[in-house]
Amino acid sequence: MLDFLTRRTLGSLATLIVVVVAVFFATRLSGNAMDYMLPPGIDAETKAAMVRHFGLDQPLLEQFWRYVTGLFSGDVGISLFERRSVVTIYAERLPNTVMLFSYALVLSVVLGVPLGIAAALNRRNPLGGAIMAVAFVGYATPNFVLAIVMILIFSFNLHWLPSSGDATPLHFLMPSIVLAAPMLAEIVRFTRNALLDVLSQDYLRTARAKGLPEWLVIVKHALRNAAIPVVTIIGLQVAGMVARCVLVEAVFATKGIGDLVVFATMQRDYPVLQFGVILIAALVVVVSLVVDLLYAAIDPRVKVTA
Amino acid sequence: MTDLAAPLPGLAPAPNTRNKARAGRRGQGTLAMLWRKAGWLMRLYIGLFVLILLVALFAPLLAPYDPNAQTLLARLRPPVGFDRAMPAHPLGTDQLGRDMLSRTLYGLQLTMLIALLGSLISMLLGTALGVIAGYVRGPLGALIMALVDIQIAVPFTLIALLVIAIFGNSLPVLITVIGVAGWEAYARVVRAQVLTVSRMPFVEATIAAGATHSRILFRHILPNIVSPIIVMWTMTFSALILLESSMSFLGLGVQPPTATLGSMVGLGRDYLASSPWIAVVPSLAIMFVSLLVLLIGDWLRDALDVKLK
Numbered sequence: 001m002l003d004f005l006t007r008r009t010l011g012s013l014a015t016l017i018v019v020v021v022a023v024f025f026a027t028r029l030s031g032n033a034m035d036y037m038l039p040p041g042i043d044a045e046t047k048a049a050m051v052r053h054f055g056l057d058q059p060l061l062e063q064f065w066r067y068v069t070g071l072f073s074g075d076v077g078i079s080l081f082e083r084r085s086v087v088t089i090y091a092e093r094l095p096n097t098v099m100l101f102s103y104a105l106v107l108s109v110v111l112g113v114p115l116g117i118a119a120a121l122n123r124r125n126p127l128g129g130a131i132m133a134v135a136f137v138g139y140a141t142p143n144f145v146l147a148i149v150m151i152l153i154f155s156f157n158l159h160w161l162p163s164s165g166d167a168t169p170l171h172f173l174m175p176s177i178v179l180a181a182p183m184l185a186e187i188v189r190f191t192r193n194a195l196l197d198v199l200s201q202d203y204l205r206t207a208r209a210k211g212l213p214e215w216l217v218i219v220k221h222a223l224r225n226a227a228i229p230v231v232t233i234i235g236l237q238v239a240g241m242v243a244r245c246v247l248v249e250a251v252f253a254t255k256g257i258g259d260l261v262v263f264a265t266m267q268r269d270y271p272v273l274q275f276g277v278i279l280i281a282a283l284v285v286v287v288s289l290v291v292d293l294l295y296a297a298i299d300p301r302v303k304v305t306a
Numbered sequence: 307m308t309d310l311a312a313p314l315p316g317l318a319p320a321p322n323t324r325n326k327a328r329a330g331r332r333g334q335g336t337l338a339m340l341w342r343k344a345g346w347l348m349r350l351y352i353g354l355f356v357l358i359l360l361v362a363l364f365a366p367l368l369a370p371y372d373p374n375a376q377t378l379l380a381r382l383r384p385p386v387g388f389d390r391a392m393p394a395h396p397l398g399t400d401q402l403g404r405d406m407l408s409r410t411l412y413g414l415q416l417t418m419l420i421a422l423l424g425s426l427i428s429m430l431l432g433t434a435l436g437v438i439a440g441y442v443r444g445p446l447g448a449l450i451m452a453l454v455d456i457q458i459a460v461p462f463t464l465i466a467l468l469v470i471a472i473f474g475n476s477l478p479v480l481i482t483v484i485g486v487a488g489w490e491a492y493a494r495v496v497r498a499q500v501l502t503v504s505r506m507p508f509v510e511a512t513i514a515a516g517a518t519h520s521r522i523l524f525r526h527i528l529p530n531i532v533s534p535i536i537v538m539w540t541m542t543f544s545a546l547i548l549l550e551s552s553m554s555f556l557g558l559g560v561q562p563p564t565a566t567l568g569s570m571v572g573l574g575r576d577y578l579a580s581s582p583w584i585a586v587v588p589s590l591a592i593m594f595v596s597l598l599v600l601l602i603g604d605w606l607r608d609a610l611d612v613k614l615k
Contacts, residue, residue, distance in 0.1 A: 011455065015456050015459045015460070019456070023468065026468055026469075026472060027468070027472065136600075140544070140593070140597045140600050141596075142551055142552065142589075142593065143552070144551070144552065144555050144571060144589075145571065145589040145592060145593055148575065148578065148585050148586070149586075149589070151578060152578060152582050152586070156578065156579050156582075163578075239458070239459065239460070240461065242461045243462060243463035243464070244463075246461075246467075246556075247463070247552050247555070247556065250556055251575070262467065264471070265468075265470060265471045265558060266558070268471050270471070273468065274468075276464075277460075277464045277465075277467070277468055280461065280464055281460045281464065284459060284460065284461060285459050285460075
């Protein structure tokens with residue numbers, strides 16, 4: 001068990017180090033960021049001053065050292081576009097993304113598990129088939145297509161929900177649903193399959209034989225064991241969900257991290273982009289680690305095999 | 307589709323217990339076996355997919371107009387069946403008076419081309435690295451698997467954004483990015499398969515008989531791992547269509563006026579309230595294609611009895 005913990009943690013740490021190094025050198029690959037930032041035809045003196053101002057004239061290793069120490073002290077530079085501290089910009093944006101992400105996560109678990117159970121228990125009648133069909137379509141529909149269809153229906157036709165922005169909690173409803181959709185579909189599928197696996201086990205027959213009511217058999221005996229793969233799925237989907245966050249925020253103009261990263265890419269605002277990549281990678285790595293550890297805590301078999 | 311046909315000659319030279327139909331000796335036989343297994347619904351799906359491929363291939367012949375030709379007098383016309391529609395533009399026109407049907411056809415062509423080339427790069431790169439990791443092993447194999455772990459850990463969209471920020475967005479960059487997106491899935495599966503197959507008695511017999519590495523690999527191991535690779539290919543293909551669409555939708559894919567389905571949706575987003583068809587037509591096309599590929603992939607996985615674990 002301890003071996004598994006250490007190995008898993010060290011692996012996460014190594015991933016983060018590789019990301020930090022790769023991101024730094026990748027953004028320097030393309031030559032001088034200033035070439036893209038400044039308007040064409042600017043005089044050489046001003047340009048040199050700007051390059052000096054952002055510290056881009058120093059040796060690469062020195063820049064790297066400043067950047068790594070900056071990551072720990074919270075000074076990761078100034079946005080080339082907004083001329084503000086990168087950390088401040090992210091601090092402003094983080095709450096929206098965290099909110100969106102948590103709503104989506106809660107939504108997919110709260111809806112996904114019961115729907116998966118319903119699909120498993122109704123596997124021989126149309127209800128189960130219908131649930132699985134909807135789950136399949138939800139899984140195959142690109143996020144932005146779903147977003148556009150929802151905006152058309154709920155904003156422009158029914159006038160129920162705002163189409164973009166992040167002013168009120170209501171603004172987060174559609175983005176959360178869109179973000180949750182693929183994860184929700186996966187959870188439905190996995191809950192159903194896991195439950196079907198468990199339902200054919202001997203100990204369930206025993207539970208029924210000793211006279212337990214059916215709902216108790218399901219909740220107490222079947223669901224507990226079916227929960228394990230669901231945790232795995234959440235862990236596997238976190239990275240994908242973060243990636244989709246970028247898209248969803250861009251569609252709904254939610255002022256979050258994803259929207260910021262896309263904008264930084266278009267503006268070639270390297271300080272913002274590189275910190276964004278590192279921040280998001282760190283979040284994903286930490287969340288996956290936590291899920292894995294949780295998994296090991298729930299499922300005693302992991303300790304033996306890992 | 308040459309890619310579906312090409313790897314199928316496999317499953318052959320070495321005894322393959324999964325392949326019950328001994329007829330699967332040559333590609334023709336395997337294809338026929340698959341076709342026999344398919345129900346009428348699946349045959350319909352496959353037929354539709356082939357049709358889409360043909361449409362994409364012959365888009366220039368089928369499109370009634372130049373996809374970038376602007377007719378400013380016929381701007382924002384809805385598809386046939388709605389008010390103000392023009393019979394000359396069955397799917398309507400966009401904000402510049404460009405024919406939606408022609409743009410969708412050309413967009414489909416480019417989207418399919420990018421996804422096809424991208425998935426091919428993924429397949430070759432991932433299979434090669436997976437074979438190295440599984441057959442050569444050693445420190446190089448460990449390094450490859452470490453890279454796989456890292457790519458799984460970091461959301462790929464971020465890597466794509468970084469690459470596009472560095473190299474700018476052009477078609478070759480987009481195809482490369484999309485090609486690199488899928489390699490890790492192949493590497494993982496291929497490595498596991500190579501490890502399994504190379505421990506089988508017939509491979510050990512070949513080694514004992516003194517066969518060269520290339521002979522063992524190409525004649526004995528690779529043909530036996532073709533099925534999972536094909537199944538992976540259908541899965542990455544639909545994922546890459548979605549990735550390309552997403553990037554283009556964000557304005558990080560091909561540059562206007564060239565259209566892919568994703569960039570058409572992205573441009574149509576600004577006209578959602580007044581002219582929804584500009585975004586809806588290409589959206590439906592993307593959804594249709596990705597659903598089809600997923601359905602076929604799912605079926606293929608069961609039909610070839612592949613376990614991707």
